[in-house]
Amino acid sequence: MKLLMIDDDTGLCELLSEYLTAQGFQIECAHNGEQGLKQALEQEYALILLDVMLPKLDGFEVLKQLRQKKLTPVIMLTAKGEDFDRIFGLELGADDYIPKPFNHRELLARVKAIARRIEHITSLANTSSNKLTVNNIVINLAAREAYVDEHPLSLTGTEYEVLALLVKHAGEVVSKEQISEEVLGRRLASFDRSIDMHVSNIRKKIAEFNNAERIKTMRGTGYVFIQGE
Amino acid sequence: MSLSKGSNKTLFSWLKHPQHFLFFKIFVWFWLTVIGTITALVFLSNIATNQVSCENLHGPMLKNLQYTAKGIERMALKHNKSITEILTHPRRAKRKLLYLNSDQPDHSLSSRVPSSEIDLSLLNFTKNMSPQIIFTEYYQAFGPIKINLPEGQFYLYEIDENHQPPFFIRLKLMPIWLKVIIALLASLTLSFIFSRNLIAPINHLKQAAIKLSDGDLTARAEIDPNRQDELAVLGRDFNSMATQLEQLISAQKRLLADISHELRSPLTRLKMATGLAQMQTPEENQTYLLRIEKEANQLDKMIADVLQVSRLEAKSQALSLHQQSLQIIIDHVLNDAQFEAKQTHKQLLVNGNLNIDIHCDESLIASALENVLRNAIKYSEKNITITLSLSDAIYIEICDDGPGVEPQNLTKLCEPFFRQSDARDRTSGGTGLGLAIAKNAIAAHAGSLTLHNKQPSGLCVRIALPLDKQQ
Numbered sequence: 001m002k003l004l005m006i007d008d009d010t011g012l013c014e015l016l017s018e019y020l021t022a023q024g025f026q027i028e029c030a031h032n033g034e035q036g037l038k039q040a041l042e043q044e045y046a047l048i049l050l051d052v053m054l055p056k057l058d059g060f061e062v063l064k065q066l067r068q069k070k071l072t073p074v075i076m077l078t079a080k081g082e083d084f085d086r087i088f089g090l091e092l093g094a095d096d097y098i099p100k101p102f103n104h105r106e107l108l109a110r111v112k113a114i115a116r117r118i119e120h121i122t123s124l125a126n127t128s129s130n131k132l133t134v135n136n137i138v139i140n141l142a143a144r145e146a147y148v149d150e151h152p153l154s155l156t157g158t159e160y161e162v163l164a165l166l167v168k169h170a171g172e173v174v175s176k177e178q179i180s181e182e183v184l185g186r187r188l189a190s191f192d193r194s195i196d197m198h199v200s201n202i203r204k205k206i207a208e209f210n211n212a213e214r215i216k217t218m219r220g221t222g223y224v225f226i227q228g229e
Numbered sequence: 230m231s232l233s234k235g236s237n238k239t240l241f242s243w244l245k246h247p248q249h250f251l252f253f254k255i256f257v258w259f260w261l262t263v264i265g266t267i268t269a270l271v272f273l274s275n276i277a278t279n280q281v282s283c284e285n286l287h288g289p290m291l292k293n294l295q296y297t298a299k300g301i302e303r304m305a306l307k308h309n310k311s312i313t314e315i316l317t318h319p320r321r322a323k324r325k326l327l328y329l330n331s332d333q334p335d336h337s338l339s340s341r342v343p344s345s346e347i348d349l350s351l352l353n354f355t356k357n358m359s360p361q362i363i364f365t366e367y368y369q370a371f372g373p374i375k376i377n378l379p380e381g382q383f384y385l386y387e388i389d390e391n392h393q394p395p396f397f398i399r400l401k402l403m404p405i406w407l408k409v410i411i412a413l414l415a416s417l418t419l420s421f422i423f424s425r426n427l428i429a430p431i432n433h434l435k436q437a438a439i440k441l442s443d444g445d446l447t448a449r450a451e452i453d454p455n456r457q458d459e460l461a462v463l464g465r466d467f468n469s470m471a472t473q474l475e476q477l478i479s480a481q482k483r484l485l486a487d488i489s490h491e492l493r494s495p496l497t498r499l500k501m502a503t504g505l506a507q508m509q510t511p512e513e514n515q516t517y518l519l520r521i522e523k524e525a526n527q528l529d530k531m532i533a534d535v536l537q538v539s540r541l542e543a544k545s546q547a548l549s550l551h552q553q554s555l556q557i558i559i560d561h562v563l564n565d566a567q568f569e570a571k572q573t574h575k576q577l578l579v580n581g582n583l584n585i586d587i588h589c590d591e592s593l594i595a596s597a598l599e600n601v602l603r604n605a606i607k608y609s610e611k612n613i614t615i616t617l618s619l620s621d622a623i624y625i626e627i628c629d630d631g632p633g634v635e636p637q638n639l640t641k642l643c644e645p646f647f648r649q650s651d652a653r654d655r656t657s658g659g660t661g662l663g664l665a666i667a668k669n670a671i672a673a674h675a676g677s678l679t680l681h682n683k684q685p686s687g688l689c690v691r692i693a694l695p696l697d698k699q700q
Contacts, residue, residue: 079493104505
């Protein structure tokens with residue numbers, strides 16, 4: 001499984017490749033935004049680790065340009081505590097973020113969560129086409145695609161997972177904790193807004209084609225995908 | 230040489246630009262005040278108790294009067310007319326009122342009946358004087374001119390009924406109470422302008438100094454740029470001092486933030502390297518690596534705290550505001566604190582609740598409460614009391630039953646890295662930034678965090694959050 005790390009800290013890149021190689025991953029490094037974006041567009045990676053502060057092209061810009069062409073999963077490496085950074089990153093379509101300086105075990109857990117997801121897809125792709133339809137939303141589990149009134153939605157990996165989870169449990173309240181554990185592979189930290197950000201992105205994308213409210217917020221508990229009109 | 234030159238300059242420079250010197254201002258204003266007072270006093274003492282004042286008559290007016298007197302004498306002697314006839318002659322009666330005063334009051338005559346306001350008896354005392362202009366409240370008289378007529382000796386006065394006396398005379402004729410009031414008002418106004426002029430820059434300076442000492446480093450004294458005296462110079466010096474202070478403090482804060490930020494990259498690598506080392510080291514030799522990891526985490530926490538404080542102090546923290554139930558935030562923090570307290574065999578007692586929605590950055594409010602609670606748990610003996618109440622504002626009071634804080638240290642407690650014991654013992658853990666974060670986080674929500682000691686012992690932290698902003 002091939003990963004790309006875009007970070008100008010060469011020392012960290014070396015250590016991280018050593019660590020992840022030992023865990024059975026293949027890792028490539030790019031040390032500035034421009035080169036990183038080029039590599040990300042030319043080659044297929046299972047996951048991109050993207051730093052925010054980068055020379056030539058900053059992390060947000062790389063993400064914005066990448067998302068116009070590709071939905072490769074992206075984990076942003078943000079400076080700890082800077083709320084604005086992570087929310088902005090999630091709005092641009094990052095799948096998750098890890099605050100720097102991170103713990104190596106935490107990083108591994110996130111990478112593995114995404115790897116598991118990809119394995120899961122390949123196993124599904126082999127089985128017969130598996131579709132979920134609720135109201136006017138269709139989820140093609142095999143192709144990992146979602147449609148609203150037959151229009152395909154361009155969702156990031158995480159957004160797709162969140163929507164699929166909600167549709168699977170249509171009519172039931174799915175707690176944020178559950179979403180975080182199943183989709184991001186981590187426990188929800190207190191006052192973490194990332195699930196809300198992902199859901200808000202999904203809502204925006206659905207609203208491009210259909211204005212009916214599909215995902216309802218249950219305050220303090222979680223979200224419900226509305227079944228029936 | 231240069232010394233004497235310098236002293237010459239200071240000795241005589243005030244002669245060139247006297248308005249630049251406060252001494253001169255005080256001197257001139259005081260002088261003016263004294264002059265004003267004296268003038269007022271002279272005025273007051275000058276007032277005769279009567280309502281009359283007079284001056285010697287000379288020039289054309291006198292000649293005119295003498296001519297009139299001669300005319301009357303001639304008429305009486307040559308044409309044998311009675312005095313009444315002369316005076317009531319239509320040609321005369323049309324002109325100014327003439328008054329012939331006799332030594333016997335009953336024989337006094339006038340050309341017309343004067344209006345009731347005119348009191349001619351006031352003129353009696355001037356009979357033995359040379360011709361005068363006589364000012365009274367309601368009229369002006371010229372005279373006397375002695376006239377000898379067959380009927381006896383008379384004193385001729387010409388009376389100008391409609392004439393308003395000149396300004397100074399009017400002043401003189403003013404009633405005493407009015408004079409006192411005017412003198413009072415004048416000196417009052419003068420002194421007021423004087424003192425205000427003197428005190429205004431001092432007041433501006435005082436207000437700026439108070440603001441500055443309260444931590445508002447942008448406070449400056451308002452000084453009129455055209456003013457050049459000592460006070461203006463002092464004010465400008467104060468302002469440049471404040472600017473210097475502001476730059477130094479912000480440079481120091483920025484340095485702290487920059488250093489902390491730069492420390493992060495090597496720290497990330499350190500953690501990563503530790504992780505690698507842990508992978509390659511057999512289980513039984515992990516002790517030191519675990520220690521390194523723990524210390525690295527401590528360092529990480531301190532850096533994060535420093536950065537948060539400096540961001541909050543610089544107000545550059547972007548607040549992510551949400552409508553949230555305060556009780557949910559409090560419960561969340563209390564759950565963690567309960568767990569922490571149990572481990573050290575202490576007890577959390579909660580009174581009241583706050584079922585109110587507030588518009589806030591929940592993670593900031595939570596971290597403020599967390600830091601205050603952690604502090605309280607650390608220093609308490611047995612119990613920590615949390616009182617939640619809602620009146621004109623939201624109040625959260627967290628009290629411990631520990632040793633409390635020396636009163637002079639109460640305000641310093643919220644300064645970064647302040648520790649009560651000078652030994653800076655680290656046994657209690659923490660970074661010394663908890664209360665600073667809490668105070669700044671509450672301040673970012675326009676609230677306040679105050680500390681006070683409780684009887685018999687213990688420290689209370691009182692957090693107040695405004696209501697109006699939330700709704």
